Amino acid sequence: MTKTKDAPKPATGKGGGGGGKKQTWSAEKAKAYWRRNLTLIGILLAIWFLVSYVFGILLANILYGVPIGQIPASFWFAQQGAIIIFVILIFVYCWIMDRVDKEFDVNE
Amino acid sequence: MSQVQLWTYIVVGITFAMYIWIGYSNRVRDTKGFYVAGQGVPAIANGAATAADWMSAASFISMAGLISTMGYDGAIYLLGWTGGYVLLALLLAPYLRKFGKYTVPDFVGDRYYSQTARLIAAIATVIISLTYVAGQMRGVGIVFSRFVGLPIEWGVVLGMAVVAFFALLGGMKGITWTQVAQYVVLIVAYLIPAIAIGMLLTGNPIPQLSFTFSDIIPRLNAVQVDLGFKEYTQPFQSKTQLDVLAVTIALMVGTAGLPHVITRFYTVPSVRAARYSAGWALLFIALLYTTAPAIAAFARYNLIDTLQNATVANVIEGEKQNIYELQYPDGTPVSWATSWQKTGLLAFYDKNGDGKIEMHPGAAFEGKNFKAPTDSTNEVYFDNDIIVLANPEIAQLAPIVIALVAAGGLAAALSTASGLLLAMSSAASHDIYYRILRPNATERQRMIMGRSMILVAILLAGYFGINPPGFVSQVVAMAFGLAAASNFPAILLGIFDKRANSAGAIWGMAVGLGFTLVMILLMKSNVIFGTPAPIIKDFMGISAEGIGTVGMIFNFALALIISRVTAAPPPEIQELVESVRIPRGAQVVEGAH
Secondary structure: OOOOOOOOOOEEOOOOOOOOOOOEEOHHHHHHHHHHHHHHHHHHHHHHHHHHHHHHHHOOOOHHHOEEOOEEHHHHHHHHHHHHHHHHHHHHHHHHHHHHHHHOOOOO | OOHHHHHHHHHHHHHHHHHHHHHHHOOOOOHHHHHHHHHOOOHHHHHHHHHHHHOOHHHHHHHHHHHHHHHHHHHHHHHHOOOHHHHHHHHHHHHHHHHOOOOHHHHHHHHOOOHHHHHHHHHHHHHHHHHHHHHHHHHHHHHHHHHOOOOHHHHHHHHHHHHHHHHHHHHHHHHHHHHHHHHHHHHHHHHHHHHHHHHHHHOOOOHHHHHHHOOHHHHHHHHHHHOOOOOOOOOOOOOOHHHHHHHHHHHHHHHHHOHHHHHHHHOOOOHHHHHHHHHHHHHHHHHHHHHHHHHHHHHHHHHHHHHHHOEEEEEEOOOOOOEEEEEOOOOOEOHHHHHHHOOOOEEEOOOOOOOOOOOOOOOOEEOOEEEEEOOOOOOEEEOOOHHHHOHHHHOOOOHHHHHHHHHHHHHHHHHHHHHHHHHHHHHHHHHHHHHHHOOOOOHHHHHHHHHHHHHHHHHHHHHHHHOOOOOHHHHOOHHHHHHHHOHHHHHHHHHHOOOOOHHHHHHHHHHHHHHHHHHHHHHOHHHHOOOOOOOOOOEOOEOOOOHHHHHHHHHHHHHHHHHHHOOOOOHHHHHHHHHHOOOOOOOOOOOOO
């Protein structure tokens, strides 16, 4: 949804707030970092939507005949599975962003 | 005094002393400590504090009971009150932490370079928090009256005094560390009876596993069908599919837009910690939220199964209701049923005089008049709260566990109340007083203002707790709709859409908030204004609980369109957006306090 008209000026010397490490942060790098972040968010939110809204609500009647353990799959997603997957999604985001931050040298 | 009461005094006394001690040892002197705990809260502690802040008396006491009655459709609460954390972690928390000020209106006002936007966000914060907090104070009073036998009013006053102590002294810092302790109390109190009743019914100590893999749900489904109910797991019995969808969206997005939750992410030391603390928060919340549906199903099965097998041993004529003493086939008395009938949360009426109590669909009594049975074949009334509250007795746990449940309910109510009170008072003292009216106020003046506003908020919440307006319980769930329709789109676009400008944000928030508020008033006019019937029943099939979703769509649409037909935000604002997107980098925001 982001449309940047004027590219941000290459701001140099945006050294970390404490590290004092010299950092060159070009407009391209900023864009690349943000694109990586948006892609990851997109993938994780697609899973978030799938397990809660699609499996738990929109396909509730269709998945009703498919069992997980002793209960219907849609019921499991709506009352257990989606919540467990939500937790996993957040930690996956944390772990991957840790690595992305390091790669782009913006880690704290 | 009964043994249970004695234990309740002891356990509640110990936990309250602990909260007061924690509050005292975390006193603060400066505004940074007062509003954001000096930004020194570790991620995992902030997660626990957020979980306690988030889970209210309603989550603790009433939610499992609601799910038990709604069956599948209870998912609106389970999904709606957890899914928002994914939105928070991915879309809001890290960037707001990078922005690094104190409140939601801080971000909205600075990002949209507009005092009007700041004011709207501050007003939304006060409205949302006030509707929410009144119910919490009432919750404190109710727990006291149920477990300790204290009048509700005295319970409210006692709760106010404890909150006032640690909130006034410690501000956000005191609140944070008491919330961490309150989380531990409430989760232990929730899990022990759940594990015990799971063991009793399925032989498996982990409720989440026996819920999925034991035959308890198929058995519950079968017995429900026998009695004329639909299967417990059958979707869309109590709400339509469209309404389930709308309510779930409103609750999820609302969660991500609630000021007292968002503010918690300003208290951690870094962007990385903000991400992780959202993960910890949801993990801690999920412990309760995956247990609740298990309790709901177990307790419902146990209730139905007990009634099917038990026979009436004796009936004691009562003033408000007749107490039915039941016994199991082997002659032992069903003691929990007797003791909970005395509280008025459970009522029987053997209409056909066959010496058995039968549970069927339909209302058993005319309202809550337990002397006036209806014609329906149903002979049972039970209040939703009993599903959680009666568990320790059903599982025949020691009195200390019952006392622990009381302490857990109080912890849930007090922790949520304190978070809301801080959010509400900082909107008044920080955003309206300091940022709008008196930008030159000294640190000392701001601290005095901060503390006095918390005091005002506590007194206001206490007043509503003692004299609850009839509609309070009805509108609490709607705080989410208001948050979804006002704050969330403004913050989200502020981060992800560089083109979003002040005109778009102001119109979006004003229309989103206004539409949702008016719709709720119209749909709930019977309880709020006392009209004979709601002025409108629903909005295209969507109920008052889900209407925030529509308000949110209006907000997004207006903000996006108006931003594009009016002038772009000034360059320094675009730079601000650039800077919040990167975890480490030059602080573009001027004046980070």
